[in-house]
Amino acid sequence: MDFPYYPINDFGPLMKGLVIGALGILHVFLAQFAIGGGMLMCYFQWLASSGRCAPARQFIDGFFKFLVLVSFILGAITGVGMWFTSIQISPRTIGMMVGDFHWVWAVEWTFFCLEIVAGYCFYRYGTRLDDAARMTLLVLYAVAAWGSLFWINGILSWQLTPGRWLETHSIWDGFFNPSFWPSLLYRTLVSMTIAALVACVVINAMPRFDRERRTILIHRAAHFLLPMIFMPVLGVWYLMSWPAESRAWVTGGSPAMSMFLAIGVGSSLLVGAYALFAIWWGKLYINGATATLLCALALAATAGGEFVREGARKPFTVRDVLYSNSILPGEIAQLRQVGSVSEDPFPLRDAADYPTQRLQLGAKVFRLQCSICHTMRGVNGLVELTGSWSDDQRRLMIAQLQRTKPFMPPFSGSAVELESLVQLIAWEAAGRPPGATDATLDAETLARIQNWLDEAGTLPASGHSQN
Template sequence: MNFPSVDFPWFGNGTVIAAIAIIHVMISHGIAIGMTVLTVSAEYRAMKKKNNELNELAKKMAKWILIITTTMGAMTGVGIWFSTTVLQPDSIGSLLRIFFWAWVVEWIVFITEVVLLIIYYYTWDKCQTIAQRKKHINLGIALALFSWLTMAIITGVLAAKLTPGNWIETKSFWDAFMNPTYLPSLGFRMFLAVMLAITITSFFVRWRLKNKELQSEMLNVFAFWGAISLPGTIITGLWYLKSIPAETYDMIVWSTGMSDTMFQVINGVGLLLLIVFLFWITVKPKTLPWVLSLVVFATSLSFIGEFEMVRESIRKPYIIYDYMYANGLLAEKQDEINEEGYLVNAAWATYDTVDQYTTKAEAGRDIFIGQCLICHTENGWRSSRAMANRVDGWSEESIKTFIPTMHNVRKAMPPFMGTEEELEALAAYLAKITEQENEVAANE
């Protein structure tokens, strides 16, 4: 409401943020955190067994951690900041005001993590004696700890968006940070990061390594951590589900676009595959099927994408639960905006009232930009989000009648805020873009 909107009309604003965020989570969890744990463990096993080949393989893993996290990881991290600042300025502004010092600390921790990673990799070959190798492993443990601390801080921010807890009343930083889903969410992400690293790295170990003995040694490391991480992921995942609001729990399956049966089957099969995979690398690591490693690799990436999509979707209609709606409007301002009008409170709007515009549809476009555009598009590849498709065949009067009740019919929708004249203007605009889309289709 206080900032102009940037529009990706075909792709969708929310899709832009989601695409960047999912890639970043895969890297920050699976590579920076999970793979670091596996690499340090492999280095320790190599030292204990005096296995130089395993030590060299661990060094290669450290190299890829360094390359991926300082390129794609860094770019997508900045990309999240840039995209959310441009597309959800009200939301990111509120989070910055709440968590300013947490983010300052997180940046210090992140810089320390990068420095440790650089030192860890580039001092690898200088550690030849057992004493030097032990110090190097301790350096790796410190790196893993700082990687985890980065996640521990960010998780407090992310979890507060869904369950701000007593912060709504107290406005206390600690009430927001130590919110009801913080610990279960942190635990779930911690174990999930290691599981993701295992499934990603196992595929490349199986694909690239021709030495079966060396492959077996590395998979033994993965089996050890998998035996800890898979039960940990399940337990903390169930804890997380019990900690979220009942309204959001009911939206989990809906947010995936699947039926209840399909959701249960797909996720059940995925879990079964992981169990079979871990059992296989524990009992017969040398005979791990290439196809199984590939399927588990693809399944784990799909699950991360699903989890992040669900986590964002179940918060609807809010972006900060019970405080700010997905379109950036504050819940406590609803009565005020309904009385005074939306346009007069929108700093970027062309005019303050509908009467000042040349047509109602022009005023409706400003209202659409401010209240609808973050989730919807005029048209585009996602027909369920494209308003020209959603209201196709509706009369302007039907649209006007539906808008004030839409949040009761569709739980993910924020309520419309504005005067009767602004409601009519929005309906006029939606009817206009539908008519234009139909004309374009007829002429093709």
């Protein structure tokens, strides 16, 4: 069996998912700002060229500089950073995504190129061009930016809802998966919202405008907040396109996930209510502080939404295809026979810290199977989660992991490896007592573990997987 072992890094007390989550939220926020920003610029250019809004042209030139400085630099580099971080967290997942969708990614790259060229042309020469040329560049920029969302959305939504791809392995079945359209439309509205809110901040920060002009511009920018009224419908449609188990996690099944959903929904509601009643209905002026606060709420909504989207895939990283610990469902039976780490070429970095070979084996099993979502003592720490359990309880719970917690993948190692992991947790929970020795494994215990493993089987709790 040629299992692809990669060197696994320890993130200390931080859960790996938090690291990619933090970078992902920042990148998504910036990218959506760039996408919505392109559309907003087109709208303002239309206002300027049709004489509907006198200060629009001045605003565009100022706003576009801000967009370039933020989005072209931070957005672009955090985009590359997402790739690098994904490799650090789960090389097998990103490898699978690249393997199956590299032409889609290549198409997206052609849109990036257009976005950069159109954007820089406008940034550098926009002030010297007539309205028609400006509009052309802005439309091309906006189309390219939204196009990049279109293509990447297909890949990201495929991870959660691969749909008919599971049977056909056709790239188009994977791309136009069940959550593709609701996700695309929802993200488009989010992009428009973020762009409008950031525009309000920028308008307040531009010293060339007096209060009257700012008011005009803010109320024009607020038009981009209006489509938020469709968000609840799209949100429900998006949620309904998910597998039933995933939907159950976020709507009460998992308190943490439900909390993140509540943060996302609550923040969006607050922004939407303010936009609708205060800015649109009441024609209130938004000062810089309020606009910044609304942006912070939009960031919180993005954070909540992205955490929910990432977490809803559990126990998979690609639904029904690859578990979150980068093991294929079809590999589990074999790994249970030969051991999951018996051929791992990478030694422990801190082997000397573990006094026995059994604990070292347990540490290797923890590294391969658990460390993607758990630490030993930090965030989501095993010592805190299972410290009060008896050894037998740990054996049963881990052997039947997918039954213990349906968002966990099945245990993928041998009975000996499971017992080693149990002993490691017990040793850690006891505060790493010195003088531990390798005791002979009890054959009866191993038989009991094997029995539990066989009883639980290799399928996830939902009972279906493809590989």
